[in-house]
Amino acid sequence: MALITFSNPEYKDRTLYAVAGSHTQTLLKLAQENKVPIPFSCQDGECGTCLVRVSSVDRKNQRMGAHLTAKEITVLGELGKLTQKEIDEIAVTDLPSRWRLACQMIVRDEDILVEY
16 A cells, blocks of 8 residues: 655645555546545646656655656656656666656555645
């Protein structure tokens, strides 16, 4: 089980248990099921409306979800959240990106903070 804490200055922080690694449970789906008001539009990784900043609660192991999807890389680059250098580093080192699209991020077995 993973603990996911959703944080927004306009709402009270909310921590939820999530089933990790289902490969179908996106961060956005988890938020919707639990009435966490993350903004979204297309739900397909094309628009960037569901942009979130993710950080690991465990500073030693910062995996922060499954790998970035090709759609995420494209949209995050277009939004200026990832530079080409960062994109190249992610491809080589497999380091996580702090910026994610909630509709694309698959929850893993780790405790994370999601700011939206």
